[in-house]
Amino acid sequence: MDDGPQSAEPPLGWAGQPQPAPDARALLVEVAKGNEAAFEQLYELIVRPVFGLVRRLLRDAAQSEEVTQEVLVEVWRTATHYRPEKGGAMTWVLTLAHRRAVDRVRAEQSAADREAKVGSRSGARAFDEVSESVLGRLEQRQVRRCMSTLTELQRESVLLTYYRGYTYREAAELVGSPTATVKTRLRDGLIRLRDCLGVG
Amino acid sequence: MSNEMAGLTGAYAVDALTGPERAEFEHHLAECGECAQEVRELREAAGMLGVAAAEEPPAELKGRVLHEIAHTRQEPPTAQPVPIGTRKARATSRLATRLAVAASVVGIGLAAVFGVAAWQSQQELDQAQQRIEQAGERGAEMARLLHAPDARIMHASEGGAVATAIVSAELGKVVFMSEHMPAAPEDKVHQLWAINEQGATSMGVLTGGDVPVTADMPGDTTKLGVTTEPAGGSQQPTTDPFMLLSLRA
Numbered sequence: 477m478d479d480g481p482q483s484a485e486p487p488l489g490w491a492g493q494p495q496p497a498p499d500a501r502a503l504l505v506e507v508a509k510g511n512e513a514a515f516e517q518l519y520e521l522i523v524r525p526v527f528g529l530v531r532r533l534l535r536d537a538a539q540s541e542e543v544t545q546e547v548l549v550e551v552w553r554t555a556t557h558y559r560p561e562k563g564g565a566m567t568w569v570l571t572l573a574h575r576r577a578v579d580r581v582r583a584e585q586s587a588a589d590r591e592a593k594v595g596s597r598s599g600a601r602a603f604d605e606v607s608e609s610v611l612g613r614l615e616q617r618q619v620r621r622c623m624s625t626l627t628e629l630q631r632e633s634v635l636l637t638y639y640r641g642y643t644y645r646e647a648a649e650l651v652g653s654p655t656a657t658v659k660t661r662l663r664d665g666l667i668r669l670r671d672c673l674g675v676g
Numbered sequence: 677m678s679n680e681m682a683g684l685t686g687a688y689a690v691d692a693l694t695g696p697e698r699a700e701f702e703h704h705l706a707e708c709g710e711c712a713q714e715v716r717e718l719r720e721a722a723g724m725l726g727v728a729a730a731e732e733p734p735a736e737l738k739g740r741v742l743h744e745i746a747h748t749r750q751e752p753p754t755a756q757p758v759p760i761g762t763r764k765a766r767a768t769s770r771l772a773t774r775l776a777v778a779a780s781v782v783g784i785g786l787a788a789v790f791g792v793a794a795w796q797s798q799q800e801l802d803q804a805q806q807r808i809e810q811a812g813e814r815g816a817e818m819a820r821l822l823h824a825p826d827a828r829i830m831h832a833s834e835g836g837a838v839a840t841a842i843v844s845a846e847l848g849k850v851v852f853m854s855e856h857m858p859a860a861p862e863d864k865v866h867q868l869w870a871i872n873e874q875g876a877t878s879m880g881v882l883t884g885g886d887v888p889v890t891a892d893m894p895g896d897t898t899k900l901g902v903t904t905e906p907a908g909g910s911q912q913p914t915t916d917p918f919m920l921l922s923l924r925a
Contacts, residue, residue: 510750512742519738528731541734545741552745556753563716570726571719578691619728637692638725644692663686663718670721 500565508555526573533577533641547573578641622672630665633658689718821849832921853888867909871899881909
């Protein structure tokens with residue numbers, strides 16, 4: 477477990493390979509059969525992305541740890557529903573993690589709360605923070621390069637929804653654009669990202 | 677309409693739809709293979725953003741997770757996971773959406789009754805809707821309960837038997853469903869109880885065959901329990917519950 481000096485680098489290199497964890501798929505299939513040793517190996521492949529993503533969405537360290545644990549146990553519990561022919565294991569795991577973290581964020585904020593926040597300055601600040609610190613910390617060169625091919629509004633829409641857990645309507649409030657526009661830009665941005673990364 | 681739906685793939689892929697929109701879109705997904713493919717691809721792309729966010733978790737997390745999975749039962753591959761995100765869909769959503777959501781959850785119970793798995797395709801969805809109609813009052817009651825703003829879904833398992841309850845304290849109602857519940861011995865029945873600090877209140881006798889039961893639930897209920905009782909049921913439980921469902925989150 478000791479990784480030596482603390483490193484912000486994710487453990488999975490992906491230069492030139494669209495699927496960062498080539499054997500995560502096989503491991504997850506094994507996990508579905510109740511193989512705890514396979515789960516332990518899979519854990520090493522997925523825990524950093526899961527924790528990092530959950531933390532980015534929830535912010536609070538203790539809560540992020542709790543939700544990360546819930547997600548990993550859910551991976552074990554529902555591995556039986558994973559269909560390898562329908563996509564990569566990392567995507568499956570991160571989809572689950574994102575959904576759960578976003579649900580937690582929304583459950584904790586009443587609608588009124590959120591609306592007040594979206595309309596306020598703290599909302600605008602939240603976006604600055606995203607564009608500076610999050611984008612600044614995207615250390616994977618490929619992702620950074622691909623994100624830079626998006627238009628400003630596409631990038632904002634993707635970052636505010638994916639990393640901050642906002643609905644597209646809330647994101648529209650934040651960037652001051654019509655919801656229909658943000659909805660479209662969000663999809664266009666993800667399509668551009670997909671094509672640039674060569675996934676799907 | 678269908679164009680409008682197709683445009684939501686991006687927002688859906690990154691969980692950026694509100695609850696009712698999400699439920700409606702999931703209904704649409706079941707009949708739009710192209711949309712489902714696009715969602716898969718966009719999720720793959722978004723997942724790269726997740727990988728890029730990787731961060732070292734606390735070292736002690738691993739031990740806790742491995743300990744917990746060693747005590748956690750895996751879901752059977754045929755059961756569809758309950759779409760948690762859709763369970764709060766509001767009454768303002770379209771009837772079809774409400775039926776779709778209800779079907780997916782009631783499907784758990786109806787699967788037991790009619791021997792079918794929860795729906796996946798449009799055809800299965802249609803069948804599930806039909807089954808809800810056939811289930812009549814009970815189906816309608818389940819759907820109503822499901823759409824209570826505070827509806828929660830609880831699971832418990834004991835031996836090979838699995839119990840699921842949909843609970844709304846606001847409505848004071850519960851739907852209790854079981855799977856693979858062993859038959860009661862001859863001259864005995866299984867009885868469902870609402871348990872609080874004062875004791876147990878009968879919620880009725882389970883008719884066997886894993887048929888779902890809808891019952892009124894006292895507001896201060898903390899647990900649901902199932903006991904084995906003499907035929908006809910008892911005023912108060914005469915045995916310890918062999919299955920307990922805690923309603924505390």
